[in-house]
Amino acid sequence: MLAYRHAFHAGNHADVLKHLILSRVLRYMGEKEKPYTLIDTHAGAGGYSIEGRYAQKKGEYSSGIARLYDRKDLPEPLEGYVDLVRQFNTDGQLRQYPGSPAIANLLMREQDRLRVFELHPTDFRILESYLAPRPNTHVSDKDGFASLKGELPPPSRRAVVLMDPSYEIKTDYAKVLAALREGLQRFADTVFIIWYPQLALLESTQLAQRLKASADAAAKKGWLHVRLTVTQPDERGFGMLGSGIFIANPPFTLHDELQQCMPYLVDKLGLYDGANFVLEQKAA
């Protein structure tokens, strides 16, 4: 049932885009003294070995983080994210890649609350032991979609939700949409960060439009949508071409930060001449 393991994909172009955005959002949230809560509904194992057999099998990191790790000309927001990956590698060599809980652990303050959900029993155990020293943290092996409503609104009424399913089951698309609607209904200020794969599949091509319509109806501070296309379909017309992130109630600084980074990411991570990005937003 749970065949997906993020270790095969750690540090690929999709992780770069997702973790760049997560890092910008958490830095922004940390600018105010008042604590916030991060709810990571699909957390994975926390961190991954780049040298291990999973990451080495497809070598996806080599066309992702490995293309940025040693660069000296990174746009500033991207430099901030790559620096977190460098902090995660204590001897300086790219050997480990931080997943979303590790990015959170590097950026969140003691007073901030972390709620993470992971269904896979092996990844759950690794994650639980990795986050054990962190205060104000709860690691759960329950379904992240179903558990979200119980977390909103959080006590300090400042919330970020990262929703990062694998979409191996097609029903994930509908669940993401329902979770956004219900989450915004419960707490309209929630910053939602939703990742999706760019596939030649109706559910995937329609998702951003549907998320926009839901956010139009309920998000207090509008939305932002960004997509990075790195490759073209395979000979059968399939394959993951890139990925997108939809953010409801984004920090007002995020659009300009991504404007700085996206052309650079297209240039460095693009795998064909048609690589491109989309960046759009709607203020409330």
Ligand SMILES: C[S@@+](CC[C@H](N)C(=O)[O-])C[C@H]1O[C@@H](n2cnc3c(N)ncnc32)[C@H](O)[C@@H]1O
């Ligand atoms: C794409 S990976 C997460 C990667 C992680 N967010 C990161 O950025 O490092 C998706 C994870 O969700 C887990 N998962 C799948 N369905 C779930 C559910 N309903 N609730 C919680 N976890 C789930 C999978 O086992 C997998 O580890």
